[in-house]
Amino acid sequence: MAALSKVALICVKTTAAAASRMTLVFQIRIHGRGGQGVVSAAEMLSIAAFNEGKHAQAFPSFGSERTGAPVVAYCRLDEREIRVREPIMHPDALIIQDPTLLHQVDVFAGLSPSAYILINTTRSFEELGVADFVRGFQPERLCTVPANELALKHVGRPVPSAALLGGFAALSGLVSLESVAQAIRSKFSGRLAEGNVAAAAAAFKHAQAN
Amino acid sequence: MLKQIEGSRAVAEAVALCRPEVICAYPISPQTHIVEALGEIVSSGRLAPCEFVNVESEFAAMSVAIGASAAGARAYTATASQGLLYMAEALFNASGLGLPIVMTVANRAIGAPINIWNDHTDTMSQRDCGWIQLFAENNQEALDLHVIAFRLAEELSLPVMVCMDGFILTHAYERVDVPDQAQVDAYLPPFNPRQILDPAEPVSIGAMVGPEAFMEVRYLAHAKQSQALSLIPRWAGAFRQAFGREAGGLARSYRTEEAETIVVALGSVLGTLKDTVDELRESGGRIGVLGVSCFRPWPFAAVREALAGAQRVVVVEKGMAVGVGGIVSNNVRTAISTRPIPVYDVVAGLGGRPITKASLAAVLQRAMTDDLELTTFLDLDRALVEKVLRKEREVRRSGPIAEQVLKLKG
Amino acid sequence: MTFQPVKFYQTGTFTVGNRLLPAETRSVQANMRRTNSLNSGHRACQGCGEALGARYAIDAAMHATENRLIAANATGCLEVFSTPYPETSWQIPWIHSLFGNAAAVATGIAAALKVKGRSDVRVIAQGGDGGTTDIGFACLSGMFERNDDVLYICYDNEAYMNTGVQRSSATPPAARTATTTLGNSFNQGKNLPWIAMAHGIPYVATATIAELRDLEAKVERAMHVRGARYLHIFVSCPLGWGHPADQSIRIARLAKETGLFPVFEAEHGEVTSVSKIRKKLPVTDYLKPQRRFAHLFSPEVRTDLIARIQEGADRNVRKFGLIEN
């Protein structure tokens, strides 16, 4: 229910624009590095949304990048069928899995001040040196989660994607933590799944508290 | 059953439901996830009996499929790009021998320069290899087309290629409705081969045919493929009845009612186009879309009929014949050759270049006012190519000049 | 007087038939009801060694499998002369796909048969040396590596004969072809039986059309093994080699008796038996009757090149122990 109200909120936010189907879609862009589960994150997010009856589309930036290289993945959420196939150039939300990318890649490209930003870090936006950029953004849409630490704690390895989805669920309210957990369990199994679910829950909690 | 899965997985599920007996697997991006998933399904025992053969090349993949099909097994493989070209010889062979193999092509550009991203150059290059070529608009259709493809292939005894955009569809997670086994079984009866290698009734398949009969053989191949033009709508109709949704067919119109401009395209770009056309329609544009599902055989009549009311046609295509221009557009022109209307050709998305709504909207608006060159390259960095061309012209001149300078210097 | 067992010397083990042997131990080719898998009316040249080798091998395989056999054929002489529309000479289920894919097509057939539970039907792939050692090599190696249940038979006539005698990687040193008009170079060679053995497949053998019973025994043996098997048959080509049509078998015999073509069997990469040379002959006995080697003898005798060819033969003799004791 919380998730639906958030979508409603988005609708309200975009009522200024023409009421085309374009304005109904919610677009998330995820930045990270090869090996961090960037693509998986987008996919799990789409599954979480699907679990809640939404249409969702997740796709990677189709590179041939190897471990460590900057990677981007996309996820679109909508109440209706998603037909468009273009990359997300104007995201409604940004998930940054690796804060070191902030000064290497133009992660903020096409971002409007109404966007959500979730960064995997133990530091603050100020500490990350992006305070100037986010000035004018809605503070409640800016969030940091120590996803690596949570993953280390719950999964045993610094794999931040699941935890970040938990954080994103809390931040955006677009999907429930349960849906995220279900999505995680569809991608992973056994202890790995439960560890990631635990990390997501911890991140969810952390983000709510934030 | 609705599932949020990757396009490749959706295709693998569909293929598995079709009960292939021999699957040939060779990795090439962006097709790899399909055969990986099938391998997993076979090893799980869910698809049995089935031989999953890890071959050493695409040429071998198609060849193993040829052997398997000739021996009466339902055979499947998947490939892309260079892999499709590497099996080119075997493609002609499979169709020439009339073997109903089904193959997924995860469309991808052809090098050089090597490029792993999506366009249609691979399948377009094989448009005359005698295979039926079906193009999927989205993952649901990709899934559905495989079920139809096996039915069609075995009915006609011809191989069928299901083309889906590499990465854009193969790697996209989307909602798909995966049919259940009973539904597919009802639609697709067991393979009853038209000819089979069987010690009980020996035949020689693949004779050498000389000038005295080769024309007739080719004519019959043409006639047989043309039969698909009536069978495809029939099997699409049957599919609609059985599964309750549209899939396949020859071509499908979108908002072409009273459209002066109709945009023709194949594959996943249709989704973006439809969104774009929706916007243009909202601003009063009389524009629609014609999605061609069946590129080979080329549905002359269906295209002619769909474009009957248009005053101009724009073909957005992810491939081109170097030195000529559009490939699909030329096919469109032959379909409507009796009507002197402009057919604009928009070459787009080569090598994975994103096709954005904004760019499409811009080019379509120009087309609607007939303010467009006959061949346009969408989002081409014109400044860059001009610069390169200019440089090349200079370089070309510099040869003799340099020689003369050297001569002068003695 | 010492006991001397009765042997069938007169008809020996070397002729095709032997009326003195019990029927069940006679050669397949001697049988009045042999299958003639490659039937009359084919368009092979007079005295074609490949036509002969193919009938020998396939008839033997038919015998071993009780006529449950399917063959995939590479493009080449054998395919062209046997199946020009509207007639085929094959009596068995047979498919020709392409030049370079016979092994893979056979893999597909074997896979289909496995799925259908027809383990009684066996699969043969066959081709010439071009279709085997050159263009079909990748598919062949793949088939070997997967240990698919296929017997691949290479009919080696040491060049591309179908297209008019061009060099292949099986063309021997010094041999003249349309693309080695001065004689083929002395390369390192591409010994396909040896390469097949390197795959560790269960069975590899060589044979010639001059020793039918040996050839048949190898086919029989091969058909009783599961997995990838390779049989390399030396078949002479009157046209391409430039010898009279009636000398095809003699030339093949000389190839073996000089040591130039070692006849052996191997299992899982190890040589297990060798067909000994009955009477070692100098390589010149083999080279002289063939026009493709004429430049070794005229206008001057190229003792240097002949010596190198002889070295190769002698090396084979040492390597395989081709001479008794």
Add this chain to the structure above:
Amino acid sequence: MRKPFAITLDPGSSLANHTGTWRTLRPEYVDRLPPCNAACPAGENIQGWLWHAECGDYEAAWRLLTEQNPLPATMGRVCYNPCESACNRGALDEAVGINSIERFLGDEAIKRGWQFEKNELNGKRVLVVGAGPTGLSAAYHLARLGHQVQVREAGPLAGGMMRFGIPKYRLPRDVLDAEIARILALGIELKLNAKVTNLLEEKKNGNFDAVFLGVGAHIGKRAYIPAGTSMRMLDAVSVLRSMEGEAPPLLGRRVVVYGGGNTALDVARTAKRLGATESIIVYRRTREKMPAHDFELEEALQEGVMVKWLSTIKQAGESSILVEKMRLDATGFPQPTGEYETLETDSVVLALGQDVDLGLLDGVPGLEVKDGSVQIGANMMTGHPGVFAGGDMVPGERTVTVAVGHGKKAARHIDAWLRATAYEKKPSGEPASFDRLNPWYYSDAPKIVRPQLDLIRRQSTFDEVVGGLGERNALFEARRCLSCGNCFECDNCYGVCPDNAVIKRGPGKRYEFNYDYCKGCGLCAAECPCGAIRMVPEAL
């Protein structure tokens, strides 16, 4: 199956393509004359009977053999086997032991009691003079051709020189007796001790329609040797003949045999067996020039017979002879050297050849005798119509086998003459010379050596020296035959034809060419082991 047009074809449909039109050379099956057959004085179809022997069908082999020669057990002992000298296998390893197989078959026939088939009598009567090999052979063949035959023999027993000229240790008499008895069993009338003195009278009195003369050369040739009265001088034929009588000849402890033929050896070896301590052959030339067969010389030498080569007897004294040394001149002819030596001896046996007693022919009109031989035409008939002759009486080599051959040949001509026709021999094929063969197909197989009696018994008894082959060895030996020039159904042509253009007709029925498909490559001819296929140009 709804087969696609043109691409998929029905099996074996190429039979519609008759590739026989490609042919410029045409293969044909031939039967060439094998060298053994060609060399056999008795005209045996050796290759033919070996074929049956190879199969182990010894009776069939024996029957085919005896179509030409009724005395295989005898032949297998006394024939000097020119067949083996001619045998192509000699060029490979060693000649096939035809003689020993023949003996095996002959012995087998005696053992098994195989008999000849009798023919209906045709009413003609033929008189055969002499029960030696040529007479018996003629009688046999005439009888088988349906003629009533009477054999008149001057001696007390049938066999002629086989009995009175060949020692027992080479031809045991039970063997000879058995073979003669089998011939006579055809209904031939034999009159012993019935010397013919007036031929025409006998012919007339006996109502004979024709006569065959087969009188042997039983008169030893003499040489002039100045001799004292006391030296015992004998001739070889008499010595050998007396061996068949009650009392063996008295030769003494030291015996000299003069001559270099087989008879000389027979006598020398007989002397040895009779207890001579020294049995010396004096021969004027060298071993290489000796007409006797080397194997017999070898056997004699093993038994202790000595030879004085290049020696002639100049003079005989009371208990010694004077021997002159000879040397060979450039032409190989012995010339006296004037060197002499004395040789102690108790007797001298002259083995210098034999003559025929032609007394019975006196007054036969038209009959011509020249150099002690009756002259005959190509049909073996003398100048007197209805009188034929063969064996020692007529010019030619004097061997048992030649005699048997004469008898057969004469019988066929007599038969034809009696029918007022002419006998025409079936033309024999081209010779199956070694170069016609493809010997690769025959693997090496050494000849089986016949067993020999141990030396002690050879020196003291008249037991047979050379043993026969057992069945196993005879079979082995038979299978060494190359079947030169005659198909032995090895299936090579059937196998090596790349066009399946050879039709196998089944066991014993050989093959035929299917000229619809034969392209004329010639592989069948080249790979025929025995040269039984020839390639001939197609007629224009």
